[in-house]
Amino acid sequence: MLLAVLSGFIVCLLAPWLTRSLGDRANWVLALAPAALFVYFLGWVPEIAQGEAITIHYPWIPGLEINMSFLVDGLSLLFALLISGIGTFIIIYAGGYLHGDERLPRFYAIMFAFMGSMLGLVLSDNIITMFVFWELTSITSYLLIGFNHEDRNVRWLALQGLIVTVGGGLALMAGLLMLAVAAGGEFTLSGILAADGIHEYPFFIGMLLAILFGTFTKSAQVPFHFWLPNAMAAPTPVSAFLHSATMVKAGVYLMARLNPALGESELWFYMLGIFGALTMLTGSIMALRSTGVKAILAYTTIMALGTLTMLIGIGTEGAIIAAMTFLLAHALYKAALFMLAGALDHETGTKDVTKMGGLRKLMPITFIAACVAALSLAGLPPLFGFIAKELMFEAVLEADALTTFLAILAVLSAIMIVTMAAVFALRPFLGERKETPKTPHEAPLSMLIGPVILATLSLIFGLAGFIPAAALVQSAVGAVYGEPIAVELYLWHGFNLPLMMSIAAVALGLVLFWKWDAALALFKRLTFIDRFGAERGYERFMDAIVAVAEWQTRLLQNGSMSNYLITIVLTIVGLTGWTLLVHTDTPIPLGVMDFNVYEAVIAALVVAGALFASVTSSRLGAVATLGIVGFGIALIYVLFSAPDLGTTQIMVETLTVILLVLVLFRLPGFLNYSAPATRIRDAVVALSLGGLMTLLILAVNDVTVTDPISDTLVEWSEPEGHGRNIVNVILVDFRALDTLGEIFVIGLAAIGVYAMIRFRAEDKAK
């Protein structure tokens, strides 16, 4: 199982090399990887279909209770099969769609990384592992959406998706941690689902909202729906994958996964029910306003995500059956439709349906596949989508509350979806042949095999509903509902209200299709949707962040060195001084202690040097007297038997003087001196820090910490560290990891300084 999840990342590393060495056939070879995964997951089906849930553990960071544990049950297996199965076709398809593109190696690499993250996300049992994969899907999908990164607009859109989903991810992390606490410190999903008392958790509402913020952003629910259509900037294979089985379904997956634990709360019902229904309607309306083949599909995806969220929110037996059936049906037809949309775009050179026509004879296979898949989208018999839609209507009608509201929204969006399914399947193919930028002909095999097989599956599953019901849907429903439910799927549900709703929706939808041009013109005029849309809100929000950043940068980072120092020093004095005042119980000893004469002499030298450095008017003089301070301190180290520190201090002083001399060569003498007020201010700031440090040292001297660690280190140094120089043993052995961190800091600082010097020199040269 570990290998299955990680295989995506392994293939990711190999993909660029394989693509280069295999050339044109790379897609067929690479597709073997997801195909093998699909077969592997199929092998789990008989066991899982019995209602089993299997957990597998691999220790990862055992000290923090973070394990690579995987949970295989009906829900995760359904997702894993969709991801690997559709992934296989997408990889084959990409080879045809991006044929000859020199960026293909990179494309495959990111695609496999994304697939691996997605598999990890749906199969993880440990919530921390799951969250890591969750964020990985955000990052890899960002790379995929921004694939055409030379285009500034594409970069902006990809970043928008990233910010929305990762922003939600932050909230999700907080929510998941709270969930783990609420479940009594249980960090596995299987444990959380089995835990009692989650609903009695005092911060239950906050936890629920945090989790839902994460899932709503990921699954593009209103008001975060705007990022999803913009993700259309990605190449079509990516859109097909992201929208059918993966990325946007991750939020739905998590809501379905947590339904047994959280589903009983009223808040859950109202949040999911209302936002899901609104998302469903919004997606349908926006689809109706679109003319781009990909945009139409993107908005119907929003519709589908809304429907799924709403169904999970309703949470009755029937609703969960409807949700899982709808999920499967949507994945099948949406992947097929997107790949067909890509074929149309690829062959005609335009994305606009109103500019296509009469392609029936030129692209017959595409036409037939589009018709079948679109029938499933529209929810017409005998396709699988019909069963899903009937179940959805039934579930809505038996909802505990809001029944009328949900039913009206469901019918309204069904009408519009019928229209858009007809627009997508008929507009480009029927009517008169229209001139397109490219002369179209049938797309290559690699681009047709996926949609044709997936569309056929929609048909087979519709005619023989018992196949998906027994193999996949029943166990998935059991996992989401929390207890086993018998599921039977068939086309004919009797002459009842849902069927009437379907007939009405289809009839009205076809009328709307007939008048679509007029409706489109009308809807396009409703520009207020754009003006007050959620995307404007996002832009305002981003602008506000930039404004705050600029304001605080002007305030804190104004480029004046003395300003920085004052800020830093005053912060230290304030925080440390306050702590010292509040938390010190014993009075600080201020009396005179025993000291040797030479110690007093060194101290006096250091003080004199510091005083002279701050009043001298010569730069070189200041540097030299600072040297006196440094060497004086080195002497103190030596006197208190710290030869290592002493030597280091001398070296550092020497190098400091060298560096300062190199810099001073380029500086003019002081041009103007600080005003008296400034000098007094600086003196106060400097003295306050010095005074604080003195008090601190005196106070620390007096505090007796039980068992200082130094004794243990001295004891261990020779037998354990094979060295008599304790300082060095600590640096390179006992605390080698700290030292490693420090030398990385040194290296980074050096690179920073180097870059600043060189860039300035280059600027001057210009």
Added chain:
Amino acid sequence: MNAMDSLILRTATRFLLPLLLIFSLFVLLRGHDEPGGGFIAGLIAAVAFSLYLFAFDASGTRKLMWMDPRPMLGWGLFIATLSGLPALFQGKAFFAALWWPVHVPGIGSVTLSTPLVFDIGVYMVVIGSVMAIVLALAEAEE
């Protein structure tokens, strides 16, 4: 930058430089038992190269150092990180020290260890960092 075009400094440097470099290696190697170690030794070497820079010029100093300071910095970090890995293969924690006593004819028993490798990494990082900055400043001058 040839501000210190001094015969005395140049002649003295010719003698001092090898001594300082040998001393820095000495400090590096004995660091585990006596005062010293990679950090101090690196600083000593950097001071030695800086002395040469003052006496002669930047391009001469570059030639004298056996590699450019920036790659040296990178290699130092790489070596220091690598030194933590062998322990992993023996099932111990990252950076757990390993020791191999080796008998060298003519010298006697010498103990090789991963902390020594780590210290050499630190040594290179310090030289690389300091010299990258010093040379960049000196060359910006020219």
